[in-house]
Amino acid sequence: xxxxxxxxxxxxxxxxxxxxxxxxxxxxxxxxxxxxxxxxxxxxxxxxxxxxxxxxxxxxxxxxxxxxxxxxxxxxxxxxxxxxxxxxxxxxxxxxxxxxxxxxxxxxxxxxxxxxxxxxxxxxxxxxxxxxxxxxxxxxxxxxxxxxxxxxxxxxxxxxxxxxxxxxxxxxxxxxxxxxxxxxxxxxxxxxxxxxxxxxxxxxxxxxxxxxxxxxxxxxxxxxxxxxxxxxxxxxxxxxxxxxxxxxxxxxxxxxxxxxxxxxxxxxxxxxxxxxxxxxxxxxxxxxxxxxxxxxxxxxxxxxxxxxxxxxxxxxxxxxxxxxxxxxxxxxxxxxxxxxxxxxxxxxxxxxxxxxxxxxxxxxxxxxxxxxxxxxxxxxxxxxxxxxxxxxxxxxxxxxxxxxxxxxxxxxxxxxxxxxxxxxxxxxxxxxxxxxxxxxxxxxxxxxxxxxxxxxxxxxxxxxxxx
Amino acid sequence: xxxxxxxxxxxxxxxxxxxxxxxxxxxxxxxxxxxxxxxxxxxxxxxxxxxxxxxxxxxxxxxxxxxxxxxxxxxxxxxxxxxxxxxxxxxxxxxxxxxxxxxxxxxxxxxxxxxxxxxxxxxxxxxxxxxxxxxxxxxxxxxxxxxxx
Numbered sequence: 001x002x003x004x005x006x007x008x009x010x011x012x013x014x015x016x017x018x019x020x021x022x023x024x025x026x027x028x029x030x031x032x033x034x035x036x037x038x039x040x041x042x043x044x045x046x047x048x049x050x051x052x053x054x055x056x057x058x059x060x061x062x063x064x065x066x067x068x069x070x071x072x073x074x075x076x077x078x079x080x081x082x083x084x085x086x087x088x089x090x091x092x093x094x095x096x097x098x099x100x101x102x103x104x105x106x107x108x109x110x111x112x113x114x115x116x117x118x119x120x121x122x123x124x125x126x127x128x129x130x131x132x133x134x135x136x137x138x139x140x141x142x143x144x145x146x147x148x149x150x151x152x153x154x155x156x157x158x159x160x161x162x163x164x165x166x167x168x169x170x171x172x173x174x175x176x177x178x179x180x181x182x183x184x185x186x187x188x189x190x191x192x193x194x195x196x197x198x199x200x201x202x203x204x205x206x207x208x209x210x211x212x213x214x215x216x217x218x219x220x221x222x223x224x225x226x227x228x229x230x231x232x233x234x235x236x237x238x239x240x241x242x243x244x245x246x247x248x249x250x251x252x253x254x255x256x257x258x259x260x261x262x263x264x265x266x267x268x269x270x271x272x273x274x275x276x277x278x279x280x281x282x283x284x285x286x287x288x289x290x291x292x293x294x295x296x297x298x299x300x301x302x303x304x305x306x307x308x309x310x311x312x313x314x315x316x317x318x319x320x321x322x323x324x325x326x327x328x329x330x331x332x333x334x335x336x337x338x339x340x341x342x343x344x345x346x347x348x349x350x351x352x353x354x355x356x357x358x359x360x361x362x363x364x365x366x367x368x369x370x371x372x373x374x375x376x377x378x379x380x381x382x383x384x385x386x387x388x389x390x391x392x393x394x395x396x397x398x399x400x401x402x403x404x405x406x407x408x409x410x411x412x413x414x415x416x417x418x419x420x421x422x423x424x425x426x427x428x429x430x431x432x433x434x435x436x437x438x439x440x441x442x443x444x445x446x447x448x449x450x451x452x453x454x455x456x457x458x459x460x461x462x463x464x465x466x467x
Numbered sequence: 468x469x470x471x472x473x474x475x476x477x478x479x480x481x482x483x484x485x486x487x488x489x490x491x492x493x494x495x496x497x498x499x500x501x502x503x504x505x506x507x508x509x510x511x512x513x514x515x516x517x518x519x520x521x522x523x524x525x526x527x528x529x530x531x532x533x534x535x536x537x538x539x540x541x542x543x544x545x546x547x548x549x550x551x552x553x554x555x556x557x558x559x560x561x562x563x564x565x566x567x568x569x570x571x572x573x574x575x576x577x578x579x580x581x582x583x584x585x586x587x588x589x590x591x592x593x594x595x596x597x598x599x600x601x602x603x604x605x606x607x608x609x610x611x612x613x614x615x616x
Contacts, residue, residue, distance in 0.1 A: 001557075002487055025555075065487035091493060091509070093516050186515055259538030363557065365521055465581055465587065467536050467572060 001025065001361060004066045004092075006033050006052035007073035008083055010330060011098060011124055012349030015070060015357055018267075018375065024361065027061045030073075032060075053081040055089055063090040068360060072098040080104070080116040087117035098119045099429055100241070111327055115212040120360065121246045129245040131330055131352050132326070135236065135345065136250060136299060138359035139324060140225040142207065142345065144217065145370045147381045147444050148413040151428050153217045154370065154379050154444075157224050171198030173223065179445040181430040182220045184214035185410040185446035188373070189251060193448040194404060209372070209379075211410035211444060213428040231298040232454070233320070235259065237313045238304030239281030242328070246303070251275030257292060259283045283313040286320060295321030302327040314343045333372070347373065363457040367442060378447045379410075382460045390466040392459055393443070401435035404455055406448035413442040474545040476615060477502060479606040485550045488557070488564070490517060492533060495569035498546035505539045511571060525558025530591040532584065534570035536612075543583060544571040549600060549609060566591070566600050568613075 005012050008030035016039065022028050026045040030036050031050045036047040050057035052073055069086045070078035079097040086092040099105055099120045104121075108155045111118040124404055127305045134144035145158040157263050159166045165176055168186050187196050188207040194200065202208065202224070212220050221227075232254060236243045239260035247258050247269075256276040260266040266280035281288045283302065294300065300317040302310035306352065309327050310317035314327035325347040329335045358369040358378075368381040387397040392402075398409050409431045430437055437443065445462070478498045485491050496512035514535035518524070522544045525531045553563025568587055572580045590596055596612065603609045 002555075065490055067487075067489050087587070091489075091512065093489060093513075131539060363520075363523070463522065464524060464526065464532065465584060466522065467517075467580060 001068060001431075002062065002066045003027070003068045003070060004029065004058075004061045004063055006069070006071040007029075007098075008032065008039055008047075008063070009072070009074060010350065011072045011353070012070075013039055013086065014330075015072065016032045016045060016369075017043055018350075018354055018358075021360070029057060029061050030253050040364070041375070042368055053078045053085070055085050056092065057081065058085055062435070063092055064091070066092050067094065068092070068356060069110050076101050076104060080118065080332045083118045084116045087113070089326065094356065096122060096360060098122055100125060112176070119369065120216075122353065124349065125241045125245060125351045127356065128242050128328075128347070128349050131241075131251060132246055132301065132303075133249055135326065136231050136254065137220060138217065138297065139171060139228045141217075143372075146214075146258075147211075147368050147370075147379075147411075148428070148442050149212060149280075150411055150424065151426060152211055152411050152444060153214050154211050154410070155217050155221065155223055156207060156208060156209050156320050156372070159204055159208055159452050160226060161204040161225050162224075162225045165248040166204055168202060168203050169198060170196050170200045170202065173220075174306060176223055177219050180216045180219045182210050182216060183410045183430045184208060184210045185379075185408050186377070193377070193406065195408070195448070208311075209446060211245045211430065211446075213430075229298065229323075233257075233292065233297050233299075235292065235297045235300045235317070236318075237300070237302045237310070239265055239278065239305065239423075242304055243301075244269055244273070245304040246301070247273050247276045259288070259292075267309055275334070279456075284316060285307060286316055289317060289320050298324065300325045307331050311338065311343075318343065349403055362453070362462045376450060378450055380445050380447065380453070380456070381413075382445065384437060384441050384442045384443055384460060386462045387439065387464045390463045391439075393437050394439055394441075396437060397433060398431055398435050398437070403445075403459065404452050406452055408446050409443055410446050411444045412437065413444070414438060416442065423462065470543075473543060474547060474610065476606045476610050478544075478546040479609050480546075480548040481603065481606045481609055483548055484552075485548070485554060486552070487502050488519075491531075491548060491550065491554055491556075491564070491567055492519065492569075494548055495546050496581060497568060498548070498571060499544055499571050503544070506571075507562075508538060509536070510587075511537065514571075515569065523557045523559070525556040525560075525562075525564055526588060526591060527558055527560035527562060528591050528594075528597060529553055529558075529562055529565050530597065531556050531558065531572065532587055532591075533567060534572065534584065536569050536572040536574050540571050540573050542573070543580060545569065547609060547613060551605065561570045565575070566597065603610040 005028045029048045033049045048061045073084045078420040099121045136327045145154045186209040235257045239258045248443040270278040300322040310327040314325045318325045324344045355370045365383040370379045412429045473563045501507035524533045535583045552566040555566035564572045580582045599612045
């Protein structure tokens with residue numbers, strides 16, 4: 001695929017890095033020639049220095065041949081202008097814009113084909129905030145991701161001693177919770193994927209991925225992990241874009257404290273966040289943390305825009321007695337250093353928000369993608385089309401599918417008629433051998449190794465005779 | 468084999484300088500919409516793209532058969548492009564495409580259209596035909612080869 005990325009900031013460069021590794025033809029545009037040069041030294045891509053809102057610059061970037069435009073500069077206005085230009089002058093099929101301001105999103109009529117021609121808009125800060133909200137709601141989970149407009153969740157959880165299912169074979173899940181349907185899609189044991197069968201016994205320490213209807217995820221968590229004390233008190237280090245969004249979204253249900261180092265910013269937040277306590281100070285200051293009862297915190301989230309600060313604040317909070325600690329860490333090497341025991345959850349912001357973009361790069365009608373285990377694995381939601389003769393999967397039982405080892409179907413979401421999933425009529429069908437795939441089904445697959453994605457795409461695509 | 472209306476010299480592009488799948492589909496859409504009273508190149512381009520997204524129509528051996536349904540056409544419409552250099556088309560065999568035959572069919576696709584598609588696929592499976600199409604130096608030559616079988 002030919003892809004033009006506008007903006008070589010944190011979002012743009014991490015997207016470029018990920019997409020380059022998948023044999024795409026990438027051009028990155030930015031005003032900053034030095035930043036581009038560094039990117040080019042590291043990655044096999046083309047760069048263009050210039051203002052991404054200008055037609056001449058976009059032409060130089062090869063937009064006339066591009067399949068996809070990813071406009072992720074710091075400026076919403078530049079991104080919007082580039083999308084409109086891409087549509088009018090270059091007929092680029094798919095245009096994605098990063099929009100940080102909620103203002104534009106509140107007016108979808110501005111974004112459609114008569115307006116700025118934005119096919120998809122993304123706000124990485126909001127995606128990360130939503131991700132964090134799930135972890136606050138389900139403290140037992142490592143990850144809670146959504147498919148099919150939220151009807152199905154993919155949950156990652158560490159199996160612990162004392163969880164009722166731990167020590168039992170996977171097949172016992174149905175007996176343990178008879179009215180709940182869930183599918184264990186993958187198990188990682190000491191970081192190695194094992195393909196679960198009915199006989200696989202769950203062991204303490206296993207990282208288990210399962211799919212279930214949203215309403216059922218709690219019961220399954222209890223089986224694998226036991227029940228933790230619910231989250232009540234939260235401390236957020238960093239009142240930036242993500243920290244303030246998260247405080248706004250959670251302050252009605254939890255006791256929220258926000259620590260912000262910039263005095264003016266702290267004052268502004270104090271005025272706008274009515275349900276949170278905003279503190280002006282340094283989250284790596286142990287006196288401040290102690291004075292604010294860090295040992296009573298159910299969750300400490302280090303969300304500043306500085307990796308080192310997040311790591312130090314997180315480690316400090318952990319040692320001072322915060323029950324669970326989570327930190328945003330952009331640099332992969334840092335995340336690797338801090339595996340498992342030091343911080344409870346290290347989150348790579350780029351990793352979380354890349355899924356929305358990957359869904360546009362995957363071949364076939366892909367509704368959603370989540371990148372898992374730092375890009376090593378992937379979960380995809382495919383919409384299948386055609387019939388017995390034009391599709392390799394429609395009309396077949398799941399057991400009869402010819403999927404490579406390491407790939408499994410976890411669930412199918414089926415709309416009642418031609419309605420979209422949002423109509424409330426869709427049914428969640430958890431995978432079992434005799435389930436037969438129908439046209440327009442949303443098939444949710446777990447792919448244990450990224451290298452298998454290509455094969456899965458080909459297998460689920462329609463054949464030549466599909467009109 | 469072809470009905471005389473399926474393809475004409477006017478809807479054939481020879482030796483075109485095209486560097487991408489996107490431009491190839493755009494060019495085919497323009498040829499298909501040319502001289503047709505009711506259809507617009509942009510709509511055709513969108514429909515070809517949509518179909519392509521569900522699965523590549525790259526057959527292998529440098530051949531592609533992009534196709535789509537469109538409610539504004541009453542009979543099957545074809546266009547053909549030979550490019551000067553192959554473009555990356557995400558084809559089954561990974562080979563770049565330099566010969567593409569596009570088909571536009573009425574909304575109610577039937578057995579006839581499937582047969583036409585099958586006929587084209589079998590025509591292009593012949594190495595002799597492919598090399599004659601690659602050697603052709605004008606739209607008229609290309610049309611002659613296409614109709615020769």
